[in-house]
Amino acid sequence: MLKYGLRIKIIACFFGLILLMGILITAMVRQKISTALREQYINKGKNLAVSINAQGEHLILVDDMIALQGLVDEIKLKDNDVSYAFLVGNDGKVLAHTFDRKFPDKLLAVCAAGPDNNVILLDTELGMIRDISVPILNGKLGITHIGISEHGIQVAISSVTFIIIAIVLAVMIAGAITAFSIGTLITRPLRQLTTAAQEISMGDFNQQISIKSKDEVGTLTAAFNRMSKSLEEQREKIIALGNEQSQLQAQMFQQEKMSVIGQLSATIAHELNTPLNTILLQAQLLKEELEEKSPKGENGPGDIKMLETEIARCKLIVQNLLDFSRQPFNEKEPADMELLLEKTLQIMKNEFALRKIIVSRVIVNKLPEISANVNHLQQVFLNLLNNAMDAMPDGGNITITSGYIEDDNAIQIAIKDTGTGITKEDLKRIFDYFFTTKEPGKGTGLGLPICKQIVNDHGGTIDVQSEPDKGSIFIIKLPVNGERLNG
Numbered sequence: 001m002l003k004y005g006l007r008i009k010i011i012a013c014f015f016g017l018i019l020l021m022g023i024l025i026t027a028m029v030r031q032k033i034s035t036a037l038r039e040q041y042i043n044k045g046k047n048l049a050v051s052i053n054a055q056g057e058h059l060i061l062v063d064d065m066i067a068l069q070g071l072v073d074e075i076k077l078k079d080n081d082v083s084y085a086f087l088v089g090n091d092g093k094v095l096a097h098t099f100d101r102k103f104p105d106k107l108l109a110v111c112a113a114g115p116d117n118n119v120i121l122l123d124t125e126l127g128m129i130r131d132i133s134v135p136i137l138n139g140k141l142g143i144t145h146i147g148i149s150e151h152g153i154q155v156a157i158s159s160v161t162f163i164i165i166a167i168v169l170a171v172m173i174a175g176a177i178t179a180f181s182i183g184t185l186i187t188r189p190l191r192q193l194t195t196a197a198q199e200i201s202m203g204d205f206n207q208q209i210s211i212k213s214k215d216e217v218g219t220l221t222a223a224f225n226r227m228s229k230s231l232e233e234q235r236e237k238i239i240a241l242g243n244e245q246s247q248l249q250a251q252m253f254q255q256e257k258m259s260v261i262g263q264l265s266a267t268i269a270h271e272l273n274t275p276l277n278t279i280l281l282q283a284q285l286l287k288e289e290l291e292e293k294s295p296k297g298e299n300g301p302g303d304i305k306m307l308e309t310e311i312a313r314c315k316l317i318v319q320n321l322l323d324f325s326r327q328p329f330n331e332k333e334p335a336d337m338e339l340l341l342e343k344t345l346q347i348m349k350n351e352f353a354l355r356k357i358i359v360s361r362v363i364v365n366k367l368p369e370i371s372a373n374v375n376h377l378q379q380v381f382l383n384l385l386n387n388a389m390d391a392m393p394d395g396g397n398i399t400i401t402s403g404y405i406e407d408d409n410a411i412q413i414a415i416k417d418t419g420t421g422i423t424k425e426d427l428k429r430i431f432d433y434f435f436t437t438k439e440p441g442k443g444t445g446l447g448l449p450i451c452k453q454i455v456n457d458h459g460g461t462i463d464v465q466s467e468p469d470k471g472s473i474f475i476i477k478l479p480v481n482g483e484r485l486n487g
């Protein structure tokens with residue numbers, strides 16, 4: 001009912017209007033027709049009476065009552081509308097009549113009461129009858145009465161009424177169809193507006209309705225479309241503002257964490273630096289001592305040499321940590337990334353061999369020099385390579401692809417492994433501080449966030465693609481001219 005409210009109202013209006021007009025027209029037509037028919041019937045009655053009088057005068061004068069009776073009988077027989085006919089003499093006696101049995105005296109009394117040459121409506125057993133009286137020879141010989149049945153008029157009026165009602169009904173049906181169509185035409189855009197308004201109330205602000213007319217509905221639709229568009233724009237602005245704020249918060253949070261990590265690593269590095277120096281010194285002394293004792297020294301000094309190298313590496317890492325925590329990020333110099341990659345791989349060579357990892361290098365094209373903090377970027381490569389190794393506990397392949405992308409004026413370095421891969425859920429979190437899937441003591445969850453921080457500081461991007469059980473690929477893009485890359 002609610003859905004079709006307006007349409008039903010329009011139909012009801014049409015119906016009501018047509019019905020009212022139908023009733024009025026019927027009443028008017030009935031009135032007109034009955035007046036016209038009545039006049040026609042009265043004239044007919046008068047004419048019949050006059051014609052009886054014309055012939056009857058002579059018959060009365062010659063006192064031929066049989067012929068007079070024949071005359072009235074003939075008139076009645078000829079016309080179905082004639083209910084009766086009778087002639088009354090001057091003495092008040094009925095001269096001839098068409099009644100089968102006895103003449104109803106009551107009728108005479110009623111008719112006598114009325115004026116001559118007049119019309120009286122009688123309510124009889126035979127129905128409504130109009131008695132029309134015409135004097136014979138100016139009343140000298142009496143009066144002729146003709147009773148014309150109203151039945152014919154009633155039938156005519158009924159059939160006319162029936163036709164009018166049928167026409168009114170047909171017009172009403174046509175009106176209902178028209179009203180339905182008009183209602184649909186009007187309510188369709190309104191229904192569209194209602195649906196769109198409901199969608200907006202449910203949060204979907206982007207509602208545009210096509211404007212099909214230039215009338216009031218079209219204007220309303222255009223206004224609605226404008227409102228919906230502006231709501232959508234406002235919402236986008238609010239979301240953008242929210243995002244900006246949350247990004248700002250996340251950045252602040254990250255910076256805070258970075259400074260804590262920086263302080264922490266600086267302390268640890270500082271603490272480790274001194275004992276490492278001592279150990280290295282001791283190792284060198286021990287080496288010299290052993291060399292003196294066994295100059296050919298196949299085993300002893302060789303092992304000590306390895307010890308020395310490893311300690312030196314520890315020192316380098318500690319130094320890197322110290323550098324990372326102390327150096328401001330913007331200390332950069334022109335650097336050759338290919339060289340840096342080679343150096344890094346060289347440092348890790350033994351580790352790869354030990355963990356049955358085969359490393360392949362794919363050089364797509366020569367890398368131009370970029371402005372970079374070499375120590376920081378080396379840490380990125382070390383972290384990524386360590387992660388790749390950790391993902392392949394039973395060995396596997398690491399492929400490092402490097403190349404220059406002219407369109408972006410950037411270099412791209414991709415480190416691909418054939419390791420365990422990363423699940424979809426973990427992928428969303430691997431760059432979070434302290435997120436690790438490694439056993440306690442094996443991973444701190446700082447590797448990737450630090451990598452991201454360093455790459456971002458170089459204006460670059462770091463992306464990852466990974467599929468569980470198939471492996472992962474970390475793609476680093478660094479701008480050549482130091483301008484920040486999109487993404």
Ligand SMILES: Nc1ncnc2c1ncn2[C@@H]1O[C@H](COP(=O)(O)OP(=O)(O)OP(=O)(O)O)[C@@H](O)[C@H]1O
Nearest residue numbers: 387388391421430436437438443444445446447448
């Ligand atoms: N190449 C990779 N293959 C599979 N998983 C990886 C890979 N690289 C990183 N991950 C996942 O991302 C997590 C976070 O890595 P991230 O380097 O930040 O920390 P970590 O390696 O766990 O610890 P840390 O590097 O501090 O020693 C890892 O624990 C691991 O689950």
Ligand SMILES: [Mg+2]
Nearest residue numbers: 383387447448
């Ligand atoms: Mg790591």
